[in-house]
Amino acid sequence: MGLFPSKQQTEPAPCSLLTVKIIKIKNLRKADLLTQSDCYVTLWLPTASVKRMKTHTIKDSKDPVWNETFHFRIQNKVKNILELKVYDEDKLTEDDHLLTVFFDVSKIQLGETVPLCFQLNPKGKEELDVEFTMESSPDVPERIFTNGVLVSREVACLDVQVNGGRTRRDLPERKFTLSVGGSHEEAQNLTLRNWLCPASPAKFHYIKYIQSDLDIELPRRQFCVSRERNESVTVPLNSLPINEKVTIAPDKIFDLSVKAKDWTQGLLFQRPKVLDVRLGYGLCSDEMNFLQKRKKVVAAALKSILPLGQGLNDHEVPVVAVTTTGTGIRALTALYGTLWGLQRMKLLDCISYITGSSGTTWTMTDLYEDSNWSNKDLGEIIMQARKQAAKSKMKAFSLESLKTYHKELCQRTIAGYKTSFIDLWGLMIEAMLHEGNNNHKLSEQRRAVNKGQNPLPIYLALNVKDNITTKDFREWVEFTPYEVGFPKYGAFVPAEHFGSEFFMGHMMKKLPESRICFMQGMWSSVFSKNLLDAWHTADNSEDFWNRWTQDTITEIDEVPDLPERPHEMPTRMFTPAGGLSNALRDILTDRPAVSKYHNFLKGLQMHDEYVQHQQFTKWKDTVLDESPNQLKDPTEHLELVDTAFFFDTSCPPLLRPERKVDVILHFNYTGGSQTKPLEQAFTYFSAQGIPFPKILLNDEEKKSLKECYVFEEANNPEAPILLYFPLVNDTFQRYIAPGIERSAAQMPQGNVDVSSVFSPYSTRQVSLQEEDFNKLLNLTNYNVQNNANTILGVLHKVVERKKQVQLSQSSS
Numbered sequence: 001m002g003l004f005p006s007k008q009q010t011e012p013a014p015c016s017l018l019t020v021k022i023i024k025i026k027n028l029r030k031a032d033l034l035t036q037s038d039c040y041v042t043l044w045l046p047t048a049s050v051k052r053m054k055t056h057t058i059k060d061s062k063d064p065v066w067n068e069t070f071h072f073r074i075q076n077k078v079k080n081i082l083e084l085k086v087y088d089e090d091k092l093t094e095d096d097h098l099l100t101v102f103f104d105v106s107k108i109q110l111g112e113t114v115p116l117c118f119q120l121n122p123k124g125k126e127e128l129d130v131e132f133t134m135e136s137s138p139d140v141p142e143r144i145f146t147n148g149v150l151v152s153r154e155v156a157c158l159d160v161q162v163n164g165g166r167t168r169r170d171l172p173e174r175k176f177t178l179s180v181g182g183s184h185e186e187a188q189n190l191t192l193r194n195w196l197c198p199a200s201p202a203k204f205h206y207i208k209y210i211q212s213d214l215d216i217e218l219p220r221r222q223f224c225v226s227r228e229r230n231e232s233v234t235v236p237l238n239s240l241p242i243n244e245k246v247t248i249a250p251d252k253i254f255d256l257s258v259k260a261k262d263w264t265q266g267l268l269f270q271r272p273k274v275l276d277v278r279l280g281y282g283l284c285s286d287e288m289n290f291l292q293k294r295k296k297v298v299a300a301a302l303k304s305i306l307p308l309g310q311g312l313n314d315h316e317v318p319v320v321a322v323t324t325t326g327t328g329i330r331a332l333t334a335l336y337g338t339l340w341g342l343q344r345m346k347l348l349d350c351i352s353y354i355t356g357s358s359g360t361t362w363t364m365t366d367l368y369e370d371s372n373w374s375n376k377d378l379g380e381i382i383m384q385a386r387k388q389a390a391k392s393k394m395k396a397f398s399l400e401s402l403k404t405y406h407k408e409l410c411q412r413t414i415a416g417y418k419t420s421f422i423d424l425w426g427l428m429i430e431a432m433l434h435e436g437n438n439n440h441k442l443s444e445q446r447r448a449v450n451k452g453q454n455p456l457p458i459y460l461a462l463n464v465k466d467n468i469t470t471k472d473f474r475e476w477v478e479f480t481p482y483e484v485g486f487p488k489y490g491a492f493v494p495a496e497h498f499g500s501e502f503f504m505g506h507m508m509k510k511l512p513e514s515r516i517c518f519m520q521g522m523w524s525s526v527f528s529k530n531l532l533d534a535w536h537t538a539d540n541s542e543d544f545w546n547r548w549t550q551d552t553i554t555e556i557d558e559v560p561d562l563p564e565r566p567h568e569m570p571t572r573m574f575t576p577a578g579g580l581s582n583a584l585r586d587i588l589t590d591r592p593a594v595s596k597y598h599n600f601l602k603g604l605q606m607h608d609e610y611v612q613h614q615q616f617t618k619w620k621d622t623v624l625d626e627s628p629n630q631l632k633d634p635t636e637h638l639e640l641v642d643t644a645f646f647f648d649t650s651c652p653p654l655l656r657p658e659r660k661v662d663v664i665l666h667f668n669y670t671g672g673s674q675t676k677p678l679e680q681a682f683t684y685f686s687a688q689g690i691p692f693p694k695i696l697l698n699d700e701e702k703k704s705l706k707e708c709y710v711f712e713e714a715n716n717p718e719a720p721i722l723l724y725f726p727l728v729n730d731t732f733q734r735y736i737a738p739g740i741e742r743s744a745a746q747m748p749q750g751n752v753d754v755s756s757v758f759s760p761y762s763t764r765q766v767s768l769q770e771e772d773f774n775k776l777l778n779l780t781n782y783n784v785q786n787n788a789n790t791i792l793g794v795l796h797k798v799v800e801r802k803k804q805v806q807l808s809q810s811s812s
Helices: 285-305 328-344 360-367 378-390 399-415 421-433 442-448 516-523 531-539 542-549 579-589 614-619 676-688 699-703 744-750 770-786 788-811
Strands: 009-013 015-026 039-044 065-075 081-088 096-104 113-121 126-136 142-146 150-152 155-164 174-180 188-192 202-207 213-217 232-236 244-248 254-262 320-326 353-356 456-464 475-479 483-486 491-494 501-503 506-509 552-555 572-575 595-598 637-641 663-669 709-711 721-725 735-737
Touching (some): 015 039, 015 081, 081 126, 096 113, 155 174, 155 188, 174 202, 285 788, 320 328, 328 360, 328 378, 328 663, 353 360, 360 516, 378 770, 399 421, 456 516, 663 788, 721 788, 735 744, 735 770, 770 788
Parallel strands (some): 320 353, 320 663, 353 456
Antiparallel strands (some): 009 142, 015 065, 015 126, 081 096, 096 572, 113 126, 142 150, 155 202, 155 254, 456 475, 456 637, 501 506, 552 572, 595 637, 709 721
């Protein structure tokens, strides 16, 4: 096993026993004006326990002393961050949260007892004294799956059965509410009708080595009117033997039995159950097979258009990709024109990947319904698109249509999906672009690539979090016909399983795959922008608002200094901003609607050394990346939005080193600045250390943009060559085709307004008249054909370079 594994591996991983003794605080800050704080401390270690433990409250003291001890069983291979929260207790209002200390318990070595003094405020001599002890656990090592960033732990299954008791067989039906904190399942209700009919059993799946309880809310006793609430029973799960039935009899009127069993251990040789989430940074086998088949197509195409003299070997075939950006009907139309131009110049068969986001995904999903689209005359496909673009879209917003949408959204909810306005938007997109329902699904696009006959489509979205701006937190999520996943975590699920329920990497409930319209709504979710996102886009001065709404997080010292480990995290203190700031932040960061899908990473924990993993580091770019408790909190749903809320791009999937992309044809169809998205991409990828060519355009060049630019990083062969096509109307005004000037009668057709406020291609437009559709289509078609020689020159250069690399490797 390497230091940073990129493939999923299974290994034995021992647990340890951690003891935490909260001793005292000195010189505690005051939360009340007239008295000292009524202080208590809570302990939360989410990787080891679902329960928040707490000390007792010490009244009116600036130097409270507790000497209380708490115990945790921890998995050494995961990142265990203990949160110590200090509160001031209030009887009439919510308790005041004074501060939180985040401590990486990997700093404590096995066999050590270490007293630490956390320096909360050196100037005020405010200190928190805690003692830590780490001991080995008598439990057998846990079997885990890991790729060096995420960890899947052993899961146990708890069966709970309620039967009639030994007496009082004439009792009426009784209802029990059962819940297990941290389990996959929500609270469940069991009904015991009579002694002959036992209640249906309940099942709970939970992390085997974690502190949690089975909570049982018992039915009220008959004629007991003095009881205001139902009684409850709590059963600690770590006290239950594995594979042994245990009877719990709190009452003579029923019997309750529980049985905990290993769920992720197979029967044969105790092999771990295979994960349904693929943990690995490499490409899936289906995509690798596609690339092998596509190389044959690309090699044949290059031989026909380049002066090669002989055929290409596999290692000499370049990986060429098309990346597209843009919004709405403008992007849909422009992409048709671009692909038509590539086809006419016999360049389309040289492309291995097409990526898209927002409006360009509308074109892509339409094309990939046809399993052989790139080998057909695109002119015929475009005729149908032109018809749909020109038709009135009012019917999509009619009362009759709204009733139809409501019916389908109800069915979607019944199927198990969390619906939102974005799903409604997807249905509206379908109504605007199609006649009737389109039952096409993402996984069905495999038919269009199973022989390597078309480029592989990749769609892109962002995963965001509630109450955090897109600037502060977002994660790239890529969608192919084969898989959906996070390049950042190296975690992927088959496309047909996206939306199903998962826990700890195992699929718990299969949901029907979403129709493609719901995916289109998600990829172009224009309604998900919050106020801070809008402010940042308009003025780029979000920092003004952050100063008034952000909590304070600072690194603090502990005494004595502990020996440093290369992957440990510094001790941090969190000070909340306050009630008014929190309210303001909630208003500014609230998103009107997001697309919600079940989180297939639910339950997975961060590896102890994740922050240094070379693959994770490439995409580590948010404020939560070094806060593992928040980064991998047990969120039920992913919240997915359009990538344009960060910056308008669909490049990231092409920059994964596993795809080895040599040339990127970047087609921009955005409104507004034609250079800003590309400059943002360069700035971002440079900051991430991801190879990307320098974008050098001066102010004069930006004022008068050409049709095509070539950007290359000569000193960095790992960076792809980028050919950039802004959406501009340059020589097309004078030429109807490359080298053929327009006649006086044809000049109006060259007048294509793609940038003014009066442009018919505004993002707000949902329809295009046939004349406007044709103008934009012909413009983007022409811009490709007029620069075909530039593209061919770059392709020839890359082929020769790959040949030279192979020759130098062979000679050495």
